[in-house]
Amino acid sequence: MSPFTFNTAKSIVFGDGVIARLGDIAAREAGRRVALVTDAGIMRSGLIERALAPLRAAGVEASVFDAVVADPPEDVVLAAVEAARDFGATGVIGLGGGSSMDVAKLVALLAGGGESLADIYGVGLARGPRLPLILVPTTSGTGSEVTPISIVTTGENEKKGVVSPAILPDVALLDPELTFGLPPHVTAATGIDAMVHAIEAYASASPNNNPLSRMLARQALQLLGRSLLAAVQDGADAAARGNMLLGAMLAGQAFANSPVAAVHALAYPIGGRYHVPHGLSNALVLPHVIRFNAPAAAPLYAEIAADLFPELAEVPEAARADAFAEALGGLAPACRLESRLRDVGIPQEALPTLAADAMRQTRLLVNNPRPLTEADALSIYRQAW
Known part of the structure; x- marks a missing residue:
């Protein structure tokens, strides 16, 4: 058998209604000030409250960045990083589809260390450290919650990837109820x-x-x-x-x-x-x-x-x-x-x-x-x- 390496998220939490555990998980893994990265659709749907309520109950303060768009460009990533830094985030939560989770990965990395986005496109160039990271998918497709990959739109049309085990999350929290809508x-x-x-x-x-x-x-x-x-x-x-x-x-x-x-x-x-x-x-x-x-x-x-x-x-x-x-x-x-x-x-x-x-x-x-x-x-x- 040929040698191989297999990496994945440190912890996976799956089940109907497990979003109710987000507050306790965040308090344990990400600290008391989390940057929550999402998009406008999640805000309109009301799913954001499904995340914020357990955070409040656990005494975790959240700053919401909701400007993620499909195929996120670099300026959206950098704006989310700046917002997390200004808030003094101790951890990051990504809530949404692949784009929100991809941006959250880079927020955790860039807000938690000294790396530059322009320097980490490619395979294995991002080293960390990063802030603690929790990913919560609301679609059933990208698998981004367990991948070491973040895709960014650069320039007008081109996409580039940051690929590194450093952006694998600490916790992937999967609640099927979040996908019902x-x-x-x-x-x-x-x-x-x-x-x-x-x-x-x-x-x-x-x-x-x-x-x-x-x-x-x-x-x-x-x-x-x-x-x-x-x-x-x-x-x-x-x-x-x-x-x-x-x-x-x-x-x-x-x-x-x-x-x-x-x-x-x-x-x-x-x-x-x-x-x-x-x-x-x-x-x-x-x-x-x-x-x-x-x-x-x-x-x-x-x-x-x-x-x-x-x-x-x-x-x-x-x-x-x-x-x-x-x-x-x-x-x-x-x-x-x-x-x-x-x-x-x-x-x-x-x-x-x-x-x-x-x-x-x-x-x-x-x-x-x-x-x-x-x-x-x-x-x-x-x-x-």
């Missing part, structure tokens, strides 16, 4: 995003692809596969919501250690240039990348196909990868999501620019099971258009 399209897009994390982790060409990640990826796919449509159709289905949240976390643990590849590399330019939500960006290119990768990864896809789609167990192994791609292509329509690039307003003449942008995602492309050129990327975009 998610609209169907957000449930669908974030759920497919989680599936992509597990699929790409399982087939990753990373030298750190390991038995733990593969085990977690398969468990994630089983949970997500049997619950996505149920959660989309009935947002208050407690069992489905719990399975989705746990599945997304397991997928996050998998790809945090066996990194994702071309699906994400091709999705990032779609989000960066056209502000398509990340999960939907992944869904738009997913089946086409799977078909491209099949000559190199068909046996791996055949192994996991029935985890996500149990009916594919009846398909002969030699044909299962193709059937897997076909089934993945049907997920977006089944969930009433857009399924073509043209459906989200991307013009055909933009495809060469997207392909050129995708090739800048070298951190991800190196993990793809089949080498991918700019011409290959353009071909995939054309198939997705």
Whole structure:
């Protein structure tokens, strides 16, 4: 067996209603003055009070930064860091989707140490120290609550990542009840995003692809596969919501250690240039990348196909990868999501620019099971258009 490293959050708390324990956990782990990083949607939904009430009850004072936006730019990150410093934060809580949690990670790091954001883009460049960090997801997709990754929009369109164990949280607190209010399209897009994390982790060409990640990826796919449509159709289905949240976390643990590849590399330019939500960006290119990768990864896809789609167990192994791609292509329509690039307003003449942008995602492309050129990327975009 090849050597590998596996890192994850120090503590994971899961269960219906566990948000009520946030105050006691924060007092123990993060001190009495916490910077709570979130977004305007969480404020409007009333979920913010679900977090603030137990903090007040435990005597923990919170300063709320609610200016996080999707695909957060550097200026939002730096504003959140400044707010935490001005408050004298002893710890940080991230409450929301992947963007809020990604910003919270960097707030904990930059407010708690002497590093500069411009100096830590890349793998392993952020060292810490950081402030104590608690992450509370309100969507079931990114797995950011257990990953050492934070994605930031730099300049007008490009995304860069900070990847380091230093930004893994001290506590990931997962309460399925916080996801009950998610609209169907957000449930669908974030759920497919989680599936992509597990699929790409399982087939990753990373030298750190390991038995733990593969085990977690398969468990994630089983949970997500049997619950996505149920959660989309009935947002208050407690069992489905719990399975989705746990599945997304397991997928996050998998790809945090066996990194994702071309699906994400091709999705990032779609989000960066056209502000398509990340999960939907992944869904738009997913089946086409799977078909491209099949000559190199068909046996791996055949192994996991029935985890996500149990009916594919009846398909002969030699044909299962193709059937897997076909089934993945049907997920977006089944969930009433857009399924073509043209459906989200991307013009055909933009495809060469997207392909050129995708090739800048070298951190991800190196993990793809089949080498991918700019011409290959353009071909995939054309198939997705």
